[in-house]
Amino acid sequence: MRIDFLTLFPDMCEGVMGTSIVGRARTAGKLEVHCHQIRDYSPSKHRTTDDTTYGHGRGMLMQAEPIYRCWEDVVQASVSRPHMIYMSPKGRTLTQERVLELSKLPHIGILCGHYEGVDQRVIDEIVDEEISIGDYVLTGGELPGLVLADSIARLCEGVLHDESCWQEESFSRDGLLESPHYTKPFEWRGRKVPEVLTGGNHAEIERWRREESLLCTLQKRPELLEKATLSARDKLFLAGLKDSGGGEAT
16 A cells, blocks of 8 residues: 655654554555655745635635645656545544545545645545544644554554454454453552453453453443444343443443
8 A cells, every 4th residue: 555645744744654563564565655745846935835814714724736736746656546535623533444444445645734724625626535533623634644544554464464453453343342451460469360361261261352342342432332243142241231230431
């Protein structure tokens, strides 16, 4: 997969996408990431990329032309037109389901706005979809864009050493939250690892993990259960929890 950032802060994007798992995947050739400075495409001798808004609005707005020129360069430099995403509070809220769908695309472009956003005309011209990472506002689109890129990149083939690393995670396994995880030592400050995890009975361990996953989801994100894939046994277990009051938040 190829991911292109169109941004006023390419160093910020490069810093994150060049480290840890994603950075190693790039070095290994499993992922291609390019961070483009929109200012480089400004027709202004001062590399201006923003101006005041029509209608006496407050704040500055990013101009359409530098963004469009940057997008043109991305298209010309690659073998495919990217699926363009604009990070915006007006967009659909990002979900793991959408992340999985996007991870199957060959080429994604991420437009990061700043100030009061970008001229609507360039959105209409080049953007395929708008995405939000939550109902709050940040100073720019770089952080949301990096969240999106990281969530997509880790699902691409070869980025993680094993697909099971993400297939068993929250939101990926039947739409439920994960069960708790533990590591050594067995006892830490008086708290012990559940005995079932140390007994070697894989069937019992899987049963415990499933029940803990159901319990965790019921207590912390009960709305997820409405769309989760549940077996008859799952439903019976949840009914027992609700009858005993075990689903109450702790």
